[in-house]
Amino acid sequence: MEMDKRKMRILQAIIDDYILTAAPVGSRSLSKRADFNISSATIRNEMSDLEEMGYLEQPHTSAGRVPSNKAYRLYVNSIMQRAQLNETERKAIRAYFNQRANQVEGLVRQTATALSDITRYTAMVLPPQLSTVRIKHISLVQLSPERALLVLVTDTGFIRDVLIRLPEGIDNYDLERFTKRLNETLHDMRLDRMVVDEVTSMSEELGADRAFFQSVLEALEDQVQQNAQKVELAGTTNLLFHPEYSDMAKAKEFLVALEGKDTLYQMLKKASSMEFSITIGEENEAEELKDVSIVTATYRIGSQPMGTFGILGPTRMHYGRVISILEYMQLSLSEALLGLIEQDRPEE
Amino acid sequence: MEMDKRKMRILQAIIDDYILTAAPVGSRSLSKRADFNISSATIRNEMSDLEEMGYLEQPHTSAGRVPSNKAYRLYVNSIMQRAQLNETERKAIRAYFNQRANQVEGLVRQTATALSDITRYTAMVLPPQLSTVRIKHISLVQLSPERALLVLVTDTGFIRDVLIRLPEGIDNYDLERFTKRLNETLHDMRLDRMVVDEVTSMSEELGADRAFFQSVLEALEDQVQQNAQKVELAGTTNLLFHPEYSDMAKAKEFLVALEGKDTLYQMLKKASSMEFSITIGEENEAEELKDVSIVTATYRIGSQPMGTFGILGPTRMHYGRVISILEYMQLSLSEALLGLIEQDRPEE
DNA sequence: ATTAGCACTCACCAAACACGAGTGCTAACG
DNA sequence: CGTTAGCACTCGTGTTTGGTGAGTGCTAAT
Numbered sequence: 154m155e156m157d158k159r160k161m162r163i164l165q166a167i168i169d170d171y172i173l174t175a176a177p178v179g180s181r182s183l184s185k186r187a188d189f190n191i192s193s194a195t196i197r198n199e200m201s202d203l204e205e206m207g208y209l210e211q212p213h214t215s216a217g218r219v220p221s222n223k224a225y226r227l228y229v230n231s232i233m234q235r236a237q238l239n240e241t242e243r244k245a246i247r248a249y250f251n252q253r254a255n256q257v258e259g260l261v262r263q264t265a266t267a268l269s270d271i272t273r274y275t276a277m278v279l280p281p282q283l284s285t286v287r288i289k290h291i292s293l294v295q296l297s298p299e300r301a302l303l304v305l306v307t308d309t310g311f312i313r314d315v316l317i318r319l320p321e322g323i324d325n326y327d328l329e330r331f332t333k334r335l336n337e338t339l340h341d342m343r344l345d346r347m348v349v350d351e352v353t354s355m356s357e358e359l360g361a362d363r364a365f366f367q368s369v370l371e372a373l374e375d376q377v378q379q380n381a382q383k384v385e386l387a388g389t390t391n392l393l394f395h396p397e398y399s400d401m402a403k404a405k406e407f408l409v410a411l412e413g414k415d416t417l418y419q420m421l422k423k424a425s426s427m428e429f430s431i432t433i434g435e436e437n438e439a440e441e442l443k444d445v446s447i448v449t450a451t452y453r454i455g456s457q458p459m460g461t462f463g464i465l466g467p468t469r470m471h472y473g474r475v476i477s478i479l480e481y482m483q484l485s486l487s488e489a490l491l492g493l494i495e496q497d498r499p500e501e
Numbered sequence: 502m503e504m505d506k507r508k509m510r511i512l513q514a515i516i517d518d519y520i521l522t523a524a525p526v527g528s529r530s531l532s533k534r535a536d537f538n539i540s541s542a543t544i545r546n547e548m549s550d551l552e553e554m555g556y557l558e559q560p561h562t563s564a565g566r567v568p569s570n571k572a573y574r575l576y577v578n579s580i581m582q583r584a585q586l587n588e589t590e591r592k593a594i595r596a597y598f599n600q601r602a603n604q605v606e607g608l609v610r611q612t613a614t615a616l617s618d619i620t621r622y623t624a625m626v627l628p629p630q631l632s633t634v635r636i637k638h639i640s641l642v643q644l645s646p647e648r649a650l651l652v653l654v655t656d657t658g659f660i661r662d663v664l665i666r667l668p669e670g671i672d673n674y675d676l677e678r679f680t681k682r683l684n685e686t687l688h689d690m691r692l693d694r695m696v697v698d699e700v701t702s703m704s705e706e707l708g709a710d711r712a713f714f715q716s717v718l719e720a721l722e723d724q725v726q727q728n729a730q731k732v733e734l735a736g737t738t739n740l741l742f743h744p745e746y747s748d749m750a751k752a753k754e755f756l757v758a759l760e761g762k763d764t765l766y767q768m769l770k771k772a773s774s775m776e777f778s779i780t781i782g783e784e785n786e787a788e789e790l791k792d793v794s795i796v797t798a799t800y801r802i803g804s805q806p807m808g809t810f811g812i813l814g815p816t817r818m819h820y821g822r823v824i825s826i827l828e829y830m831q832l833s834l835s836e837a838l839l840g841l842i843e844q845d846r847p848e849e
Numbered sequence: 850a851t852t853a854g855c856a857c858t859c860a861c862c863a864a865a866c867a868c869g870a871g872t873g874c875t876a877a878c879g
Numbered sequence: 880c881g882t883t884a885g886c887a888c889t890c891g892t893g894t895t896t897g898g899t900g901a902g903t904g905c906t907a908a909t
Contacts (some may be wrong), residue, residue: 177870177871179870179871179872180871180872181870181871182870191882191883192882192883192884193871193883194882194883194884194885195881195882195883197871197872197873198873198881198882200872201872201873211871211872212891213889213890213891214871214872214873214888214889214890214891215869215870215871215872215888215889215890215891216870216871216872216890216891217870217871217872218871252723252727253723255662255663255664255720255723255724256664258606259727290644292642292644294640294642294652296638296640296652296654296660297654297658302652302660302662304642304644304650304652304662306644306645312644312650312664314603314650314652314662315603316603316604316660316841372603375600375601375603376603379600379607389737389738390737390738390756393749393752393753393756394753399749400749401741401747401748401749401752404741404749404752405741405742408738408741493664525902527901527902527903528902528903529901529902530901539851539852540851540852540853541852541902542851542852542853542854542904543850543851543852545902545903545904546850546851546904548903549903549904559902559903560860561858561859561860562857562858562859562860562902562903562904563857563858563859563860563900563901563902563903564859564860564901564902564903565901565902565903
């Protein structure tokens, strides 16, 4: 059986309708539409064909038809048109980024809430991955006799700071010496490789400072650890307002699935190799995500991918709109990140 | 009608039972309990008295009785005994604070997740309030030709940092000059009072540096603004797993109520004058919170109150347990905060 | 004062029923 | 041959009905 023009149109109409109302759509309601002048019987025949081809499903004998995952796939691949954002929507998105965030964490949170507020789905953001990043510069700021703030600038221009404890009776000269030493040793080091190799290789020549260096490196490692595998979620309860979750059982199931952030992390990690990705229902590898859809986008600074964000919603998702929003958000986030690191672009 | 010993015992039994099962409790189930040897009829008489006194309610004629808010109030005021935490629970709480958080924000988040995980209710934390805090010391760390990190230490020992943009062609000498100037002018200033008075009073003598100072003060003000009125929430979906929220309508109502973080902020703010507070159902001022209970505790550093945290759950709440948990959490959080600011205690 | 006994109430559940949206099939039509 | 009208059939949904049981209040006996 081949897919002709009319079948396509009918399928699209069904999907559009279903996305809007979440109710199975029947032949009559379609034939009544102004832009269709075929009878319901004809539509029934076509629908029966479409069902045979695997694009439609019937929840039960005498209900309307519901699009299958295959239909959604076809839809996003060829039928769907992007819903252009109007000025109001663009403004709304911009507004989230206007309150200047001062660190990456803030920006990531802003992105997540913006996404979830605007799409009304659940948003997830994978923060810029520290692992492959290199150390460009380190400063120590003494705050009191016994503690200092270690400020670290990465080659990508990000800043992290860590509170550290100073050994007793340290003076300005010592501090400068430490700073110099740290910079010499750690410059251009990858953050994830740092500790293991380095503390050993420099241990012999450090003498009395050794304990201190050790604790600094540990603090740094802690930072990297803590950053790893984090996924920022927002709008976890948004989905509950969609009719597919109107019974508590499904809803709980979904909420429990979200607890396992690791699954989401893996998912986003995998998606980070693609500019955009759309994963529909069963296409998801994780068992607990087999009846939701996930749309992601990867954000960059210049050409370098930084992280991935996306939204999670029912398979009956407003794909066109979501993609447009992600697209615009990708732009906004990249700009905001760039604003954060300003002129200090990586040289490569 | 007076409240005798036996009435009290019966009331307590009803409350305990109801807290556990969420089902109206009947006279027979009570009389069957081993430690009661009075007949169900007697209990019925007593219950009828208790109802007249306003401690019990009947959802409908032939259901059991349910404790009223007045009963809960009596319960927390005089009957309730604190459920001592066992070693396992203490350990569990400690564990959340063990992963060293490096800044206050991290600690606040840890507290919130710890609270919600352990109580299985919704947790809220009011971060340490910056407003009344004074500036002790400011450092500028140059990160690149055009930007610097401003590091601020408060009299309470907290640290905040803000990224700022430097004017063109600045050298080390300028930076030192700026730092000195900022410290002279802003030392001992209250963070919330800072901008308005200060920028004007110093504007005359600044000359060319004026624009820069202005932007620094703006960045600082931004920080204070952003910190204000934030409430960290965790476990918003926990409540959905309690039977009172098994129908979607109630659940949604509750979730929407949480959106209005401002209400929660006001609530916590008000509670911050008390060591502990328990607010039951209608006692809540905010309309949308009239059928939940809120238990809060204020955490301190030394004698100075820093902020408030608490949990939000059904009126049928395990008050004894919750209070014990909050108590222990208060201790843990205060310790953790102290660890963060270490030896640098406020002098007063 | 306590308790046994009893009639009464009412939420809850399941079975029965009507309703209606939607289908598939057949036969007629252009 | 594609299209359409007509019709019998299916099946989820909403409503009604009756039975069940937990629980009550009242009365009379202990």
